[in-house]
Each structure stands twice: as structure tokens, then as C-alpha cells.
Amino acid sequence: NAGVTQTPKFQVLKTGQSMTLQCAQDMNHEYMSWYRQDPGMGLRLIHYSVGAGITDQGEVPNGYNVSRSTTEDFPLRLLSAAPSQTSVYFCASRETRGGYEQYFGPGTRLTVT
Amino acid sequence: GQNIDQPTEMTATEGAIVQINCTYQTSGFNGLFWYQQHAGEAPTFLSYNVLDGLEEKGRFSSFLSRSKGYSYLLLKELQMKDSASYLCVPEGGRRALTFGSGTRLQVQP
Numbered sequence: 303n304a305g306v307t308q309t310p311k312f313q314v315l316k317t318g319q320s321m322t323l324q325c326a327q328d329m330n331h332e333y334m335s336w337y338r339q340d341p342g343m344g345l346r347l348i349h350y351s352v353g354a355g356i357t358d359q360g361e362v363p364n365g366y367n368v369s370r371s372t373t374e375d376f377p378l379r380l381l382s383a384a385p386s387q388t389s390v391y392f393c394a395s396r397e398t399r400g401g402y403e404q405y406f407g408p409g410t411r412l413t414v415t
Numbered sequence: 416g417q418n419i420d421q422p423t424e425m426t427a428t429e430g431a432i433v434q435i436n437c438t439y440q441t442s443g444f445n446g447l448f449w450y451q452q453h454a455g456e457a458p459t460f461l462s463y464n465v466l467d468g469l470e471e472k473g474r475f476s477s478f479l480s481r482s483k484g485y486s487y488l489l490l491k492e493l494q495m496k497d498s499a500s501y502l503c504v505p506e507g508g509r510r511a512l513t514f515g516s517g518t519r520l521q522v523q524p
Contacts, residue, residue: 344516392457400445404512406457
């Protein structure tokens with residue numbers, strides 16, 4: 303199993319540009335989520351999904367869109383990048399049943415200039 | 416809602432024992448995770464407690480008291496590689512795990 307994969311690993315955007323961060327998992331997990339982590343700070347939940355076709359907002363959803371058309375993929379779209387979105391983005395997946403650990407992808411380091 | 420309280424930073428000496436405390440409040444509590452995160456890396460799973468008591472896993476142990484809303488992570492025989500952030504993560508009914516900033520542990524020679 304590859305686990306949770308994310309692409310790209312690094313990205314530089316100009317203010318106003320849009321882009322999609324890709325996330326895929328091969329563990330057949332229903333639950334997937336996106337977090338951002340600013341330097342020296344904790345992870346903050348952006349959006350999450352409990353299954354294909356179902357998404358919900360987390361703590362900091364503004365400026366981001368998600369969709370879940372398949373169990374495996376959960377892309378995160380930045381609509382119009384702003385410098386405040388400079389961060390490391392982690393995708394994660396887990397079983398929806400309680401008590402199962404959450405697996406994280408390696409992260410995407412995004413800089414918006 | 417959810418509230419997690421852990422010390423921001425701790426320092427300990429190589430070979431020593433350190434205990435990282437966590438108090439929490441969360442609705443619909445199921446259990447509690449501890450994760451480790453090295454700088455620049457993704458968090459990795461350490462332990463999960465659902466029942467009261469101590470769970471031991473090698474050099475790491477985790478304790479839970481549901482009635483007190485309290486947990487701790489005990490690290491024995493500290494090694495330099497244990498320098499990392501340790502995240503106390505209560506699992507509430509919503510299934511979306513909320514991570515705080517955690518406790519940054521610095522192990523010194």
C-alpha cells in the first residue's frame with residue numbers, strides 16, 4: 303500500500319492564481335480530511351469528507367473548495383490564492399469507525415507571493 | 416466544542432523520563448489519541464486510549480482518566496530523536512480529529 307499520497311510536494315503561486323492540491327489513499331478509507339499548518343502552529347482542519355459525495359467544513363474553510371467523487375481521491379482547490387494561505391497542507395484518511403488511527407500524507411508546502 | 420490544554424514546551428535530558436500532561440473537554444468523547452510530529456514532517460500515531468488506565472508500548476505509555484478529562488504520555492529512556500511535538504487528540508463524536516499545537520519537547524544531551 304502506498305498509504306496517503308499528496309502532490310505536489312512544493313508549490314509557489316502568485317496572488318490570485320488558483321490551483322488544486324491532490325490527495326489519494328489506497329486503504330479504502332471512507333474518512334478523509336485536509337489540514338493546514340502554519341509555522342510553529344498546530345494543525346487546523348479545513349474540510350473533511352465521510353464518504354464519496356459527502357463533504358463538510360472544518361475550522362478554516364474560507365478560500366478552499368473540496369469534492370469527493372471517489373473513495374480514493376480528495377482534492378483541495380484554492381480558488382484565488384492569497385499570501386495568508388502560505389502554509390503546509392496535510393491530507394489524512396482513516397476508518398470512520400471510532401478508535402482507528404488517522405494516516406497522514408507527507409504534506410504540500412505552498413508559498414503564495 | 417472541544418478544548419485541549421497541554422504545556423507549550425518541555426525540556427528533558429537524554430536517558431530521563433518525561434510526562435506530558437493533557438486535560439481536555441470534548442462532546443461525545445470516544446477515546447484519545449497521542450501523535451508525534453517531528454519538525455517539517457507529518458504527525459505519526461503513537462497510541463489510542465479508550466478505557467481508563469495505562470497502556471504501555473515500548474518506551475512510550477499513555478494514561479487516560481475519562482472522568483477527570485485527563486491523559487498523559489510517558490516517555491522513558493529519552494533519546495535525542497524524541498525531540499518533537501506531542502499532540503493530545505481527543506476523539507469526539509464528529510469523527511473529525513482536532514489537533515492543537517501540542518507540546519514541543521526538547522531532549523538535551
